[in-house]
Amino acid sequence: MNIRKMIHAALMSSAALALAPVGAVAQQNMNSDKNKQSTQRQTMQTHNMSDDAKAHKWREMRQNAVKASEILRGNVSTGLNPVANVTNLILSKDGGEIEYIVYKTQSPIMDFYVGDGYTSFNTVDLQTSPVPGGVNVYVDSSAPVKGPEEIKITANEADKRLVSRVLDEQVELGSGIYEIEDLLINPKNGKITHYVIGSEPDVLFSDGRRTIRATEVAYRNGAYRSNLTMQDIDQDQPYEEDWL
Structure with missing residues (x-):
């Protein structure tokens, strides 16, 4: 009888030892799944916040510039x-x-x-x-x-006053000559807030676009000129490039 009890106790102990790692692994997997789900939720929240912030910036732009x-x-x-x-x-x-x-x-x-x-x-x-x-x-x-x-x-006034012609003009910067590709207009009062130019000098159709504040551009001697360089302009971009 004692021998049977000893054998039974030994078998139970072995089973417990065998099951313990399995239970630990299962718990680790559960914790890992929870962490993944938490990370996914945080990523989705960050993504949504980013989208909301971008939408807010877009609406803000439309109020101030078209x-x-x-x-x-x-x-x-x-x-x-x-x-x-x-x-x-x-x-x-x-x-x-x-x-x-x-x-x-x-x-x-x-x-x-x-x-x-x-x-x-x-x-x-x-x-x-x-x-x-x-x-x-x-x-x-x-x-x-x-x-x-x-x-x-x-x-003589036409080149400066007809927007269709202004969009065919160039602006001379300290770092080269760039095509004027568009103008940003304040929809409330019609004032030009920015000139939109290509990001590459002496290229008719540039891949990227940048804005220059209208206060930094002057029409002198039949040409648009600015003392800024492209490096200066890159540090002052209020709007997403995709929106220009």
């Missing part, structure tokens, strides 16, 4: 339906802000253009969409339509 090229691609409407397409933007004599929006009116019945007109920037509202590419112009339907021939611009 691209001139977006306005040029936009429609003019007096309500729900577009009645014209923007054809050009005319800057003030000092080149610091949009003074007029020129458009081509469309027939409300047939899909063809029937004439040109323009309106002062201070009489319109820019309607920005939450996605890039959507900036339309809302005008008061009671406002009189004026013909563009009423705008008096000399040939």
